[in-house]
Amino acid sequence: MIDASRYTDFALREARGVSPTYERLAFAIAADEQVLGLLATVPESKRQPNLLLGVVRLLGGPVDDPAAFHDFTVAHWPAIEAELRTRATQTNEAGRCAVLLPVLAALPQPLALLEVGAAAGLGLYPDRYTYRYGDHEIGSGGPVLDCALTGTAPPTRLPEVVWRAGLDLNPLQVTDPADVAWLEALIWPEHRHRRERLRAAAAVAAADPPTLIRGDLVDDLPGLAAQAPADATLVVFHTSVLYQVPPERRTAFTGLVRELPGHWISVEDPDVMAYQGLPSAPDGALHNVLALDGTPLAWARGHGQAMTWFAPTG
Known part of the structure; x- marks a missing residue:
C-alpha cells in the first residue's frame, strides 16, 4: 500500500481553490484502498496524482464522480498501468x-x-x-x-x-x-x-x-x-x-x-x-x-x- 498523504496533499495544496473536481477525487483516492493497492504495483515515480488522473482521462475514464472513477480504474487497470509506466507528466503550460x-x-x-x-x-x-x-x-x-x-x-x-x-x-x-x-x-x-x-x-x-x-x-x-x-x-x-x-x-x-x-x-x-x-x-x-x-x-x-x-x- 502507498502513502495516501500524497493524494491528500495534492488535494489540499494544489487542487483546492483551483479544481474542485480534482480536490474531491484526490481525497477519494486517498481513502480508496483498492486503487492505492493498484498504484503500489508501479514505480514510486509513476504514482503521482497528475499522472494517474491524466492517464485515466486520456483513456476516456470519468473524473467527475469518485465511484465511477474507482470502477473504471479497477476495470481498466492493465491499460492504465501500461500508460503510467511509459508516460510522464508533461504539463507544457x-x-x-x-x-x-x-x-x-x-x-x-x-x-x-x-x-x-x-x-x-x-x-x-x-x-x-x-x-x-x-x-x-x-x-x-x-x-x-x-x-x-x-x-x-x-x-x-x-x-x-x-x-x-x-x-x-x-x-x-x-x-x-x-x-x-x-x-x-x-x-x-x-x-x-x-x-x-x-x-x-x-x-x-x-x-x-x-x-x-x-x-x-x-x-x-x-x-x-x-x-x-x-x-x-x-x-x-x-x-x-x-x-x-x-x-x-x-x-x-x-x-x-x-x-x-x-x-x-x-x-x-x-x-x-x-x-x-x-x-x-x-x-x-x-x-x-x-x-x-x-x-x-x-x-x-x-x-x-x-x-x-x-x-x-x-
Whole structure:
C-alpha cells in the first residue's frame, strides 16, 4: 500500500481553490484502498496524482464522480498501468512564461533559449505571447497569459530570441494529434481557458517548430548548449521538471548547468531544490521558487497564474 498523504496533499495544496473536481477525487483516492493497492504495483515515480488522473482521462475514464472513477480504474487497470509506466507528466503550460518573462527581459539580449524538460516546446516562445500583469499588458500575439504579479514592476519589453531548442526524454510534437491529446489530458477538467491557451500556443509552435532533442538532461545538455550561437546569451531553463529526476542526477545536473556559459533559470518546488533563508510562501498552496543562477527571486504558482517577488529590486 502507498502513502495516501500524497493524494491528500495534492488535494489540499494544489487542487483546492483551483479544481474542485480534482480536490474531491484526490481525497477519494486517498481513502480508496483498492486503487492505492493498484498504484503500489508501479514505480514510486509513476504514482503521482497528475499522472494517474491524466492517464485515466486520456483513456476516456470519468473524473467527475469518485465511484465511477474507482470502477473504471479497477476495470481498466492493465491499460492504465501500461500508460503510467511509459508516460510522464508533461504539463507544457505556456502560462509559465509569464513567470520567466521578468527575468528573460532583464538579461543581455539577444537570447538563445534551451529548455530542459521541454515536452512540445511551448515554453520556448516567450517572445511570441501576450502577457497581462494586472492592468499592464505587453505583447500582441499568441495566447494571452495572465499573471498576478506582486513585489516588483512588470516587465516593459519582450525578449529577443534568436535560437530556441529543447531537451526531453520523450519530446512531443504539436503536429501529432496523439501528442496534443496527451497534453490536453493533463489539463485539469474545469480549466477551459488553459485548453484554449494550449491550442493557441501549439499554433504558434507549429508555425515555426523548435528544435527538440530526445536526450538526458546531464548526458546530452553540453552538446545541445554548444549549438547555441556565440553572439547570443545562452539561457538554460526548466519549470517543474526536477521532481521527476532522481536526486543524484539532480545534483549532477545542477553542477553541470552552473558551469555552462550564460544563465540558468529554474522554477521548481523548494522541496526539490532547497534554498537557505527563503521567506514564507504567500499562503498554504503549492508554490515553486523562481531562481536565477541559483539565487531565489520569487514564489510562483504552478501554472504561472501568480508570482510574488521577494528578492531586492534595483
